[in-house]
Amino acid sequence: MWSEVKNVLSRMMSSLAFETWIEGTTATMEDDKVIIHCTNPLQKNWIQALYMPHIEQAIEKVYRKRMIIQLEAPHELSDEQFMRMWNYMIALEKQTWNLEARVTKVERQMEEIKKEVAQLQERTDFLERLLSAEEQPVSKTYIH
Structure with a gap:
C-alpha cells in the first residue's frame, strides 16, 4: 500500500x-x-x-x-544539527532556483539567436540567387 x-x-x-x-x-x-x-x-x-x-x-x-x-x-x-542542515539545504535550493532562472534566460536568448541566424540565412540565399542570376549570360537579339 x-x-x-x-x-x-x-x-x-x-x-x-x-x-x-x-x-x-x-x-x-x-x-x-x-x-x-x-x-x-x-x-x-x-x-x-x-x-x-x-x-x-x-x-x-x-x-x-x-x-x-x-x-x-x-x-x-540534534536541533542544532538539523538547523545547520536546514539552512544549508535552503541555500542550495536558492542556488538551484537561480541557476534554473539563468538557464531559462540563456535558452530564450539562444532561441532569439536561432531566429536571427535563420533570417540571415534567408537573406544570404536571396543574395546568392540574385548574384547567380546576374552572372547568367544575357542573350541579345539583334534586329537587322
Missing part, C-alpha cells in the same frame, strides 16, 4: 522533491498508524517540515481514512 501512497505523492509533488525526499522511504502499518521509515534524520526532518500535509492527503486518499503518521529515522539529529 505504501507504493500506492508514493504513487499519489509523485503526482502531487515536483519530481525532484519526490525523488529526493520520498522515493527512498518505506512504511509499515499498525492498526490506524502508518510508520514511515526514512533513510536518515535529515530526510525525516525535511519530510516533517515540508511534506506532511501532502503525505496526510495521499494516505487518506489510498486508505480512505485518516491515519496517525509517525516518521522514524536512524541516528536522530
